[in-house]
Amino acid sequence: MEIGLIGALFILSAWVYETYRALEKGERLNIKFVLVYLVGNILLTYHAITINDIVFTILNGGIAVMSLVELDLALRHRTKKEKKA
Numbered sequence: 001m002e003i004g005l006i007g008a009l010f011i012l013s014a015w016v017y018e019t020y021r022a023l024e025k026g027e028r029l030n031i032k033f034v035l036v037y038l039v040g041n042i043l044l045t046y047h048a049i050t051i052n053d054i055v056f057t058i059l060n061g062g063i064a065v066m067s068l069v070e071l072d073l074a075l076r077h078r079t080k081k082e083k084k085a
Helices: 002-025 031-050 054-084
Strands: none
Touching (some): 002 054, 031 054
16 A cells, blocks of 8 residues: 555645646646546545545545646636736
């Protein structure tokens, strides 16, 4: 299980870094991509919980949170852009 947890931490840290980088540069991911990814991730998290797989519960739950942050930022950016127009 330790190797799986290490892998999950690598993947999760990549998402955290990418979200942080996007915040600094003011970049946003495509909203449709984030929505589809988020739904898939929530389903995978639910599946991981039902089979009692702690590694994938942590990984998918963490990435779902990061996807929610990306979605929030994308929607705020879109709203701000529409108000300027």
